[in-house]
Amino acid sequence: MQIYSICGKLQYEPSLSLQRPFRSPHHSITATAMLGGGRNPLPGEISLAHQGVLFLDELPELKLAVLEGLREPLEERKITINRNLISVSYPCNFILVASMNPCPCGYYGTKQQCKCTQEQIRRYSRKISGPIIDRIDITVPIEYIGYDKLISSQKSETSEKIQKRVEKVRRIQKERYKDLKFQTNAELETKYIEQYCTLARKSQKILENAYQKLQLTTRAYMKILKVARTIADMDESQYIQEQHILEAISYRRKEE
Ligand SMILES: [Zn+2]
Known part of the structure; x- marks a missing residue:
């Protein structure tokens, strides 16, 4: 709540006190907007997701500085921003949920034809470095869901x-x-x-x-x-x- 107050976002988020935050910034986000910073260092998305979920779609599409910048906060659950002579710490105890395609075109391993070369696929998955993978507890491959399955009446768990x-x-x-x-x-x-x-x-x-x-x-x-x-x-x-x-x-x- 205090983090939102610092950002001046409180009036736009009336149900904050009842709900845990869910933040899903676009993959074009800058390191400052993600991690926090600026002339008067403000909290970034990771701190706005404090006690909630930070969802990052298309993980390898994030800028390298953003991806690598996540290492420390994922470990420490807080981030310290040093700017000129000011040093500010913001909490960021969030659950990271991220998604990525198997290859740049997204069709590798599905019934559709993948147009990527082996080198492109390798380069794509290598964007997520070892230290980042190491900090992710659970990875689950998700199979391509065909239209028949999508509209099937088979009930899944609610x-x-x-x-x-x-x-x-x-x-x-x-x-x-x-x-x-x-x-x-x-x-x-x-x-x-x-x-x-x-x-x-x-x-x-x-x-x-x-x-x-x-x-x-x-x-x-x-x-x-x-x-x-x-x-x-x-x-x-x-x-x-x-x-x-x-x-x-x-x-x-x-x-x-
Ligand atoms: Zn592909």
Whole structure:
């Protein structure tokens, strides 16, 4: 709320106190507008998304300075802007949701003909550097949905039902961390990982193998544990079982 007040946007956002923010800036956004800054440093989109969701469509289309500038705030959940002699810190604890095509034309791997060369495809996916991929907990390939499927009457799970499930898991986490400064698995500090992400013996072995085979970074290793903790919470399981750790590993994407 205070962040919006600084930006003078409060009068346009009447329901702010009730709703978490959802920000979806266009991929042509400048680094200053995304991260914050200016003569009198103002908060950027990442801070306007504080405690909510920052949705970035067409991720590789963002300017390199914007993409790389996201690294620190994703890690620190705050950003410090230095301008002349002024140094300002703004919070930016947001959930990053991003989408990208498999190739520049968007048809690679679908029934439609992709017109891109292998080199173009490689260059496109390489725009998302290793350190950025490393900071993304869950990546899911989404298949092309044909028109028949799109209009089919087959019922999928409703948003209300999914919301209930998320709320339940959030409650479990809030209760677990009630004596600590944070409330979610995502915010779990490294020093607490061993205490709260207890692995069943077989799960430990699976993770060890993945660490070596996939040449995971320490950060990726920790993130897998936190995601697995959340999957185990969905199962209301005290320990992280095999299926939880396997699912969490399957969500990792390696740099190509
Ligand atoms: Zn293509």
